[in-house]
Amino acid sequence: MHLVLVTGFLGSGKTSLIIKLAAAARAGSRSAAIVVNEIGEIGIDDQVLRRLELDVWELTNGCICCSLAGDLIDTLHKLDESYAPDLVIVEASGAADPASLLVALPYYRGRALESTRWITVLDPYRLPMLLEVMTPLVTSGIKQADQLVITRNDLASPPEIEATVSAARSINRQAPIHRVDLTGPLDPSVTGELLS
């Protein structure tokens, strides 16, 4: 079982990216389960994902990053026992640093995780502003990412994209940066790198 953690600030495009990743996994005959943790008691993302007939597991009554890390581990155990997907994609809430999840993961005792990947989604509309006003939260997400995905490549202006690349690179020099347009299918080379 491969684990992909998708983080990023509220509205950065996490759900849209996950839809593309799940579609790519399905096209490659890989079974995928999506674990959603949405703030607010009436979720929209889980409704959308279910309407697309994706396998969705919802964590409720809290935030995955603050109090639900244990629930995530329980959910991973249930997934492993009942469904055994090839891939588990976890969508963090976007409102708190998900670093606590990495602390909780050693408590998972199911089938060995073949890989654990951290993808951080960046919104070029707002990243410079967010880095000013929500510095630790946004910086932490970028710093810990294995892969960085800049969304709205089709909509943001070149200066916005360049500022986002520059800001991300100044915080994380290692992680590949992908610029994506989430209104269409993702480039297979990008999905390959994100899901490999």
Added chain:
Amino acid sequence: MSGARLAAVALRQVWRLPKARPGREWQRPLEELVAAVALDCEAAGAVVIGHVKALAAWPEGGYVRASAVDTRHGPSAESTAMGVARESELTLNVLVYGLADEVVVGLATSALTRLATTVGAQVTPCAPSAGGHVHVYPASDEEGRKQR
């Protein structure tokens, strides 16, 4: 920014239109809805617009989802294939920093009412949902720890 609380408000309503309409005709009104809520929240003093999103879902499976993340850029929307329907379930989620939940509930309700009036919808509201989990930013400060 110091101690800006995240307001998380969700409203769900069932809308019944005077006559059946193609689902795709909902895209623009929903875009206008999320853009209006973002603007209203900013005008009311929101520190950061986190995410304003709306979903209109039809029994046969189609949906329109609209999203606004600030007031400088236009909203975005996506939809799946859908037929013609008279009744729709509409969900509005508002996540903003720096406003009280009750203020956001008021702004969101007003925006929904304006849209319902525009399209002539008969509205059956469900109970609003707010809070349930407190994020204060920066999360590492003592006040944030106490509230959590």
